[in-house]
Amino acid sequence: MSDLRIAVLGVGMMGADHVARITSRIRGARVAVVNDYLPEKAAEVAAAVPGARVANDPFDAIAADDVDAVLLATPGPVHEKQLLACLEHRKPVLCEKPLTTEVETSLEVVRREAELETPLIQLGFMRRFDPEYQQLKALIDGGELGEPLVMHCVHRNPAVPPSFNSAMIVKDSLVHEVDVTRFLFGEEIASVQIIRPAANPAAPAGLQDPQIAIFQTASGRHIDVELFVTTGVAYEVRTEVVGELGSATIGLDVGLVRKSSPGVWGGRITPGFRERFGTAYDIELQRWVDAVQSGSTTGSYVAGPTAWDGYAAAAVCAAGVRALESGERVTVELAERVGA
Amino acid sequence: MSDLRIAVLGVGMMGADHVARITSRIRGARVAVVNDYLPEKAAEVAAAVPGARVANDPFDAIAADDVDAVLLATPGPVHEKQLLACLEHRKPVLCEKPLTTEVETSLEVVRREAELETPLIQLGFMRRFDPEYQQLKALIDGGELGEPLVMHCVHRNPAVPPSFNSAMIVKDSLVHEVDVTRFLFGEEIASVQIIRPAANPAAPAGLQDPQIAIFQTASGRHIDVELFVTTGVAYEVRTEVVGELGSATIGLDVGLVRKSSPGVWGGRITPGFRERFGTAYDIELQRWVDAVQSGSTTGSYVAGPTAWDGYAAAAVCAAGVRALESGERVTVELAERVGA
Amino acid sequence: MSDLRIAVLGVGMMGADHVARITSRIRGARVAVVNDYLPEKAAEVAAAVPGARVANDPFDAIAADDVDAVLLATPGPVHEKQLLACLEHRKPVLCEKPLTTEVETSLEVVRREAELETPLIQLGFMRRFDPEYQQLKALIDGGELGEPLVMHCVHRNPAVPPSFNSAMIVKDSLVHEVDVTRFLFGEEIASVQIIRPAANPAAPAGLQDPQIAIFQTASGRHIDVELFVTTGVAYEVRTEVVGELGSATIGLDVGLVRKSSPGVWGGRITPGFRERFGTAYDIELQRWVDAVQSGSTTGSYVAGPTAWDGYAAAAVCAAGVRALESGERVTVELAERVGA
């Protein structure tokens, strides 16, 4: 199957990250077209991707024959028109949040898509794909917490850019917890309240930070969210679901931790080597492939342990087997080092 | 750049895992040839990989023109000849441990490779690529633990196959700690002692389990390893390095935990959203690419949050901004559901 | 100095606990008088305490010449009169919460005490004496969290008696977080809001459980409290203070855990053997004193390791010193066992 040819519109921080991701880690796709409202930025990014070209106009990029799908990382205000163009040209599109910047235009996009035979728009709420959120959802859906009743969320950033304002804490930060709530509980949010505590003295003047958001869902569940974007500490995203049969927390930097009957707390031990070292295998193999691919020019076909490492391990293990049999300390004898 | 064409020799559990990995997650490579001493197994695996063919003879596979590199997942006793064939044909090879099953043949392979201009053999000690081991090594190399003095390792499996014997605990399990010691401390192991405690009553008769291995390195560092392969619990691999300035442990299921002056224990908070959600972004994008790739046949171009999810989030956030301004609870009004 | 003679009024669960505590663990005091509205209950408790007598009337007990101080563990509705009697007789009184059951009568008690020269009433908010709350307060007062901004509390019970109602969750459970807020932040609470989520299906019909309480302090700090008294899990009391320079949590069953710049989480290692084993020394000595005290009747003067244990340790350590010198394994030879 040939690679999916993607047009990336907008290559600021997030778009540029996606270009790098597609180019180095995603199988079955390549960046075919790059567009940005700063043409020199688009050119710079495209230059680093073999086979990518620059498009000066986003709508040309969407319509182009050499584009199978679109990744939208442009500023929110231009999303509406670009999404409608994607629908018009029947191009699947992965759209970074927000869908659009206004409720009415968002609904209009939903309606226009619904008129087509097939959904084409996927929103960039990436937390749904995070392994910890997946675990938490599995716990809820499997009934292990009983009926979910309450959720406590914490969303902390060490700092925000000078242009960040109080409403952006709602629209750019809280929006993730909006989706997490809808994802985990599978129902709509019925009301919102925002509490404005005395502000952090270290926050920029005029910024209402921290804020406390309170949701009630259609069925009456309570969610509270601490939003605090000038902590000076680190990036902390924590979610605790409290259910009829116990509670579970993710985002403590220690995996999912449960509290459940009869009065125990804890987590799951990684069940096997695939789960424990799966990422290591992936990295090992990718590094090796990359080294071999570039080997004809660099002369290096190895990006990890060498044959000598294999020999040394064999020598120690052979001594180990003798030590196992004798019960005594066995000296390891190694040949003189050869090779790399 | 065209994909690296890999011959996978041996498609038992480990080899089959690698085939799946290359096919679904590794960029820039594809499985071109599959070989196994059970031809029907090779045929079954190859059938699931577009463009892959079966080779009946491993040496034919190594020599083939449509093979750029070799992944060796065959049983240890055939490694020597297959590695030498790879060297002869100048094919880069990623070889699952062991290099060979005898110390002498391992050394012979090292010497034959050293006669070539370029190293071609990489050993499958994948722990070197594990993020936690990487962190631990960075801590040591950065001098943050001072001089490393002692290392405690635990290697536990819930169970082993009936054919597993006492020497295999050394050769198949301990071998990983052999490489970890050499990797982390950058020196050779000078002696080995194996202590044989009273055996686990739940272990198969005759199996010396647990075992305690003790290494001394060339410079006099002490390493002890608990090997216990019939715990009935889970897969636990734990490593604690004790240095002049503090200690650090990985494998506690909670990331790297340090104990350091002045008397504090703890870990690092994920510094930013890229580190916290990088894997989520990768999964999100790969799922979307896969859905779009298969969309023309399945009709589904979306593998995640839909436009409606974007609209609903916009509606809640708009209510949130009004709630921020008013300080009051604001009801969220949603349009009637349309679309997916 | 002679022991303080205490009258304990009310010997239900809490009062009986206090009688046991004074009799077995508190130095410098003894229970002199026991009173309860159930005379047989008072008699039963008094019978188990050497030198204690029953008083049939609580006011007689308060006034008695052989009573130096009063411990009030009676039901809340009788507190007012009993406290006023204590003030009248100038008897120091430790009063279990609540002070009185009505705001007006509470204020009246405060005013009557203020007319005396000396405060005599201490309230039983025991969390102020808990080592973890003390640590948390020291952290705040020492400025290590900067300005405290937000506090999240969780108060969970596995179950409550059938008579428990929704208002009691406020008056009996939330009251502790009221005091914790005032204690940690040193200011008054200016407003209260109680959110009523959909109730736990496992809770008794009509009980509003869980509840979410929200405080705002005089200076604008935000406190939220999850009150959930039918969790079925265990007793969980958790407090997280979020400040300008970081956050700290107690009640995670792992001591105080901090998150602070530059992006680390963790706790404090016990600094020395006094802190690590101080409780062990206390218990050791108390057990020994108790054994010796009762020895003339029981014949046992030992409640711990014996001389043989000392001998065996000496024999192993002597072998250890030889093993240190020789580097070899040394067999321990023990004499034939004699004595206890």
Added chain:
Amino acid sequence: MSDLRIAVLGVGMMGADHVARITSRIRGARVAVVNDYLPEKAAEVAAAVPGARVANDPFDAIAADDVDAVLLATPGPVHEKQLLACLEHRKPVLCEKPLTTEVETSLEVVRREAELETPLIQLGFMRRFDPEYQQLKALIDGGELGEPLVMHCVHRNPAVPPSFNSAMIVKDSLVHEVDVTRFLFGEEIASVQIIRPAANPAAPAGLQDPQIAIFQTASGRHIDVELFVTTGVAYEVRTEVVGELGSATIGLDVGLVRKSSPGVWGGRITPGFRERFGTAYDIELQRWVDAVQSGSTTGSYVAGPTAWDGYAAAAVCAAGVRALESGERVTVELAERVGA
């Protein structure tokens, strides 16, 4: 019952700690006699204890009529004669480790005690009374870990006095793990091996630190102990027991942590308020008793929350009950502050 009259022999750091402990926290005993080989040290300590006198000769103290029992905190070399004197005078004695400094004299003391009708000597292995070791022993004895197979211990001090030598690491530090092994496993240690890794560069010249001790018990169980007394970090004493059905660790600064089938790790949530706040109640009551006892001279009869604190809590809770009923935010109105 009158207080047990204790002679404390030796009031260096440990003896002085015990005097303070008996005087302030142990019920049913008092320090009657103080002896030290430095008479002025004895005088200084005795002066701070009401009713205590100095004895110039330890044997006079042991024999004295006003002494019911002896606490031995003298240097090890004088233990033998002092213990024999205690036996001669039939005085129960709590003896800090070691029993005596030589194996032969230890055995002689054991034999002399065995000739009496009643054991009189208790050794100061206080870890047996530590709540975490108690939990661990209960877990083993209850069969929850199955057959115990292996134990890993860590014994770390931040620093030792200049006079500390390599053998003292065995006799003063390792001796605790000797007793822990015998206590937890209920059997004798059959052999000892001490491994001498390359020394910590930060340790005093000539000190063999760290050391690794290896015990084998009579039934073949394996115990290893890292002894490291110049870590510069903190006091760390950690014990992991690995059994047939799982493992459990204490001393991680987070309570007892278990790993058990089916692949979970974790600890126990404090089951109720007595366990969670028992220490707080003890401290609260002792502080109150102390304040009342000293009140006639200091004028202060209160050492904790005041009546005003009780009133303020009542006012907030009353507002809380109204808030529960209305669902609205309720302002708290407090009277003008009176009293303490």
